[in-house]
Amino acid sequence: MTQLDTLDLVVLVALFVGTVAYFTKGTYWSKPHDPYGGSLAHANGLKAGKSRNFIEKMDESGKNCIVFYGSQTGTAEDYASRLAKEGAARFGLKTMVADLEDYDFENLDQYPEDKIVFFVLATYGEGEPTDNAVEFYEFVSNEDVTFSNGAAAEEKPLSNLNFVAFGLGNNTYEHYNSMVRNLNTFFERLGGNRIGEAGEGDDGAGTMEEDFLAWKEPMWTALAAHMNLEEREAVYEPVFDVVDMPNMDAEEDTVYLGEPNKYHLEGVQKGPHNAHNPYIAPIAESKELFSADDRNCLHMEIDVAGSGISYTTGDHIAIWPTNAGKEVERLLRVLGLEPKRHSVIKVSGLDPTAKVPFPSPTTYDAVVRYHMEICAPVSRQMVSTLAAFSPTDEIKAEMTKMGEDKDYFHAKVADLNVNLAQLLEILSNGAPWDKVPFSLMIEGLHKIQPRYYSISSSSVVQPGKIAITAIVESIERPGAPHIVKGVTTNYLLALKQKQHGDPNPDPHGLKYALTGPRNKYDGVHVPVHVRHSNFKLPSDPKKPIIMVGPGTGVAPFRAFVQERAAQAEKGEEVGRTILFYGCRRRQEDFLYEKEWETHKETLGDKFHCHVAFSREGPNKVYVQHKVQEYADEINTLLEQKAYFYVCGDAASMAREVNALLIKIIAEKRGVSEAKAEEIVKSMRASNQYQEDVWS
Structure with missing residues (x-):
């Protein structure tokens, strides 16, 4: 041999x-090894090596309803949990919540006719599935999709499948709610039977919560009729068992004090670093680009050298925030938990499919500080649920009215920009709400999510450092009892203050735990990971580019121009590089002014920065006006296949720039606006037109 x-x-x-x-x-x-290491179940009870057959899982746990979610920021997951809980409480459904990425779907054709499946799907970016829904979406969207029985699409293999669908979208994006719309189309082609209307929530209009509430009532009516369900009085039944552990000390090395997983509990920086496992990165440099009475802007350089984290120009960095101490203390106080804030608790699911959103054993303080989105807007459904636990009958009546009357709710809650603890504190005049089960807070408040920022550095120029540019947020409304302070940006501001020698940084009296759980963020560190983006420079540096980015929308364009300047310094030929940038005043908030001048010296006539100062003249001038001013040049470059980029606010600026570009093409090429709109759509489809926008 x-x-x-x-x-x-x-x-x-x-x-x-x-x-x-x-x-x-x-x-x-x-996928990485389960970082919780047995401290809590993998999503919905599915641990590594267990079956990916969701029908088998349902049979094992006696379920007749499964609610799948495709979620990027946690909102779709929250809605899925709420639907499952409501279905169980009101109609006696045996429900489970499931992450789409945990299961396979070849056996959808075997789903029993007497069971129901929900899909709660967020649309991400430009009509894309969320990260956890990619495999599911690729499977069901395949024209040649094959299920376990081998039937072709025209044979309607999903004719026994009864499903419910709700989508989360943003009408400022072109592909509004495309995930739920496409799912509906795919399932209709395959013979699926949708119960009720396919719901659509609109984050762009700020009506997501009300859209969800308005959709679900007729949906429940249709589902009850279809499945012969009888509604009963909904009584709160906890999903989680919260047990005090008096014999455990919070300092024991098996107690989680805010660490996201077992690696961090053991003090190990082990990759891959992702949305479940951040890297505790040192901040190499921080400064304020400007500071005004109502806002200031931070620039930070985050060191990821040696972490295994890589990025490419145009990607996003995720910052893992910590809740402000002021709001942590407020919630613990209002729930009557302040005396036992550092007591150890063990949290487990009362159902084997329940997913605990953080590792335990832990403490009340750790859960509220590091794991709950305590500063989020209050949902009307949460108010309705909490009414039963009001400290007095008068408060209960008020809470019930808020929960039932959406106009009253908006006047008394939503329009005042209060978070949950602030609302409860106002209603009870500071008296504790000590009847509220902590399980309800775990169920009713989102898991705190990383915040994503466009990276403002080039990976070619500084591969081991990631720059971010962020406005420290502050929202004040007339008549509101509190000014809303951005959770993450104020956290970053506190870190900047600490780095510059302030021993007790306390921006706006918020007081952050900057050293992290067990003081493991020694020095000036921040938990991060990178999310890859499709917002990219053309592969050929000779291609011209046009960039539109007012305010901090200029962040990725700093990276783009930085990279092109570096290429030019190496002797590479680069194409025309045109930036349209907008700010208020030259002397106040003109970001990176000196850098643009330096890049102009390097790139010469290849680079032009056209700046719109909105507050310097008698009339307000925005980037849209500058784009119109240079319409001839823009059209000429687009005819040369220039790439067109927009970064910033989706609701107004990005939409107006899109409409303006259509108008420019129509006028300069002598075509109809309908034809110009087709040209712009074609540019989007070929990635010649790219957006990195937010609402």
């Missing part, structure tokens, strides 16, 4: 690895 040489062995090992990956669908290495 001929002896195998090294190349033969390498090939055989590669074939073996590929074969195992195919038949296990990557179970063993497509």
Whole structure:
């Protein structure tokens, strides 16, 4: 027998690895080892190596309703949990909530007719699935999709499938709610039977919560009729068991004090670093680009060298925030938990499919400080649920009215920009709400989510450092009892103050725990990970680019121009690089002014920065006006296949720039606006027109 040489062995090992990956669908290495290490169940009770067959899972746990979610920021997951809980409380459904990425869907054709499946799907970016919904979406959108029985699409393989669908979208994006709309189309083609209307929530209009509440009532009516369900009086039943552990000390090394997973509890910085496992990164540099009476702007350089984190120009960095101490103390006080804030508790699901959103054992303080979105707007459904636990009958009546009357709710709650603790404190005049089960708070408040910022540095110029540019947020409304302070930006401001020598940084009296759980963020550190983006420079640097970015929308364009200047310094030929930038006043908030001048020296006539100062003249001048002023040049460059980029506010600026570009193309090329709109859509489809926008 001929002896195998090294190349033969390498090939055989590669074939073996590929074969195992195919038949296990990557179970063993497509995801990192469960960082909770047994401290809590993997999503919905699914641990590594367990079945990815959701029907089998439902049978094992006696369920007749599953609610799948595709979520990027946690809102869709929250709505899925609320639907599951409401279905159980009002109609006796045996529900479970499930992450789409935890299961396979070849057996959808075997789903029993007497059971129901919900899909709560957020649309991400330009009509894309959320990260956890990618595999599911690719499967059901495949024209040649094959299910377990081998039936073709025209044979209607999903004719036994009864489903409910709700989408979360933003009408300022072109592909508004495309995920739920496309799912509906796919399932209709495959024979699926939708119960009720497919709901659509609109974050762009600020009506997401009311859209959800308005959709679900007729949906429940249709579902009850279809499945012969009888509604009963909904009584709160906890999803989680919260047990005090008096014999455990909070300083024991098995108690989580805010660490996101077992790696961090053990003090290990182990990758891959992602939305479940941040890297505690040192802040190499921080400064204020400007400071005005009502706002200030931060520039930070975050050191990721040696972490295994890589990024490419145009990506986003996720900052993991910590809640402000002022609001942590307020919530603990209003719930009557302040005396036992550092008591150890163990949290577990009362149902094997319940997903605990943080590791335990832990403490009340750690949960509220590091894991709950305590400063988010209050939902009307949460008010209705809490009414039963009001400290007095008068407050209960007021809470009930708020929950039932949306106009009254908006006047008394939403329009005042109060968070939950602030609302409860106002209603009870500071008296504690000590009847509220802590389980209800875990269920009713979102898990705190990382905040994403466009990276304002080039990976070519500084691969080991990530720059961010952020306005410290502050929202004040007339008549509101509190000014809303951005959770993450004020946290970053406190870190900046600490780095510059303030021993007790306390921006706006918020007081952050800057050293992290067990003081593990020694020095000036922040938890981060990187999310890759499709917002990219053309691969050919000779291609012209046009960038529109007012305010901090200029962040990724700083990176783009930085990269092109570096390419030019190396002797590479770069194309025309045109930036349209807007701010208030040259002397107040003109971001990176000196850098643009330096890049102009390097790039010469290849670079132009056109600035709109909105508050310097008798008339307000915005980037849209500057774009119109240079319409001839823009049209000429677009005809040369220039790439067109927009970054900033989606609701007004980005939408207006899109409309303006259509108008420019129509006028300069002598075509109808309908034809110009087709041209712009074609540019989007080919990535010649790219947006990095937020609402």
